[in-house]
Amino acid sequence: MRGTVKAVLGLAAGMAVQLSAMGQQLSPVEQQLVTEVHAHAPQALELLRQSVLINSGTMNHAGVRAVGKLFRDQLDELGFKTRWIDMPPDMRRAGHLLAERQGRQGKRLLLLGHMDTVFEPGSAVPAWEAAADGQHVRGQGVSDMKGGDVILVEALRALRRVGALDNTNIAVLLTGDEEEAGNPKSVSRGDMVELAKRSDVALSFESAIAGKDGKPAATVGRRSTAYFELEVKARQGHSMGVFGPGGYGAVYEAARILDTFRQQVAEPGLTFNPGVILGGTEVAFDSATSRGSAFGKTNVIANTVTVKGDLRYLDYPQRDRAQARMRAIVAQSLPGASAAIKFRDSYPPMAVTPGNLKVLDLYSRASQDAGLGPIGAVPPESRGAGDIQFAAPYVDSLDGLGASGEGAHSPNESLDTASIERNTIRAALLIYRLTR
Numbered sequence: 001m002r003g004t005v006k007a008v009l010g011l012a013a014g015m016a017v018q019l020s021a022m023g024q025q026l027s028p029v030e031q032q033l034v035t036e037v038h039a040h041a042p043q044a045l046e047l048l049r050q051s052v053l054i055n056s057g058t059m060n061h062a063g064v065r066a067v068g069k070l071f072r073d074q075l076d077e078l079g080f081k082t083r084w085i086d087m088p089p090d091m092r093r094a095g096h097l098l099a100e101r102q103g104r105q106g107k108r109l110l111l112l113g114h115m116d117t118v119f120e121p122g123s124a125v126p127a128w129e130a131a132a133d134g135q136h137v138r139g140q141g142v143s144d145m146k147g148g149d150v151i152l153v154e155a156l157r158a159l160r161r162v163g164a165l166d167n168t169n170i171a172v173l174l175t176g177d178e179e180e181a182g183n184p185k186s187v188s189r190g191d192m193v194e195l196a197k198r199s200d201v202a203l204s205f206e207s208a209i210a211g212k213d214g215k216p217a218a219t220v221g222r223r224s225t226a227y228f229e230l231e232v233k234a235r236q237g238h239s240m241g242v243f244g245p246g247g248y249g250a251v252y253e254a255a256r257i258l259d260t261f262r263q264q265v266a267e268p269g270l271t272f273n274p275g276v277i278l279g280g281t282e283v284a285f286d287s288a289t290s291r292g293s294a295f296g297k298t299n300v301i302a303n304t305v306t307v308k309g310d311l312r313y314l315d316y317p318q319r320d321r322a323q324a325r326m327r328a329i330v331a332q333s334l335p336g337a338s339a340a341i342k343f344r345d346s347y348p349p350m351a352v353t354p355g356n357l358k359v360l361d362l363y364s365r366a367s368q369d370a371g372l373g374p375i376g377a378v379p380p381e382s383r384g385a386g387d388i389q390f391a392a393p394y395v396d397s398l399d400g401l402g403a404s405g406e407g408a409h410s411p412n413e414s415l416d417t418a419s420i421e422r423n424t425i426r427a428a429l430l431i432y433r434l435t436r
């Protein structure tokens, strides 16, 4: 294992050439920041390796706490006040790590990461495996998102070493259950909401994904997650009378509603997906296991249909528009049928706001000034839900400041190792400029 790590660390030498071209647009302190990040690139990879070798599947609470201890030690060393936040025992989650420093200078920042991964103990996916090309590592949570956690910590370390943390106001929250957030969310994300309310800007270090053009990009918006439930009732009868005065039955009515949704409610950035449908004369669905049963006969007009689906929207006006249209369609019942639709919100949307775009602009300028090129915006619909959405309603927010990789949540999750240094430089410069 040691040998393979050395092979990976060897790439840091290759960065030197690139670095000499940087820096024309950077102040002397900013140039020092870049130098510090570069000098500590090997330690950053070693910290990543250590954190990845600790299994921290969301349900492996001891593992999540051990990863927390590793990062807590780092943040203690950097002069942060750290504490572990426990969750209520019946929530069955490990808790969160909070690190804070108080000051009065510049913007008040909230930096977000998560310690858990989707890989539970016993996963067949190797914990850490250096690729033969010397430029990638494969492993559990390398890019989602221990790479991002390391970037967060190393950016702060560089800032500390040049004395740029003095008098800044920064809170770091690493959650222990991002991949499967504990319920109720008002409790599992209550601390995050409170921290957001007393911050100006939130930065999240989830993996960096490319924009539509394949160029570097960051995330200025993430869509909500929400759910809908459609219940259809209809008059039961003999199948031979299906187009008669008795009515069309629940299955035709459900088909009408869903297809009209598809044709009339869809708009850019909005999706709704009926994930499961059950129809007949006796229907039962168990939400806990996401399984159900249906009984019906071909010669009987069905009296019941139940549909469960998700609904993802960019912002609340889009949600309200969609829900109003869906309700109107549901109300136009076929003869003999009636239907009701219910909606439930889960993750709030991180709407694309002018404030978020301003933070992206700062990030992009920092990257260009460092010679690392501009940063575009990831389309909100090409990312799933993430923790920052709980903070975004209260602060200007930017996500995707973490490491670049591929195959998150899959056996082939991998990391572009050079992205650790590159994105640490970008993050350190952004934090520096925000806190001046």
Ligand SMILES: [Zn+2]
Binding pocket: 114, 144, 145, 178, 206, 207
């Ligand atoms: Zn993640």
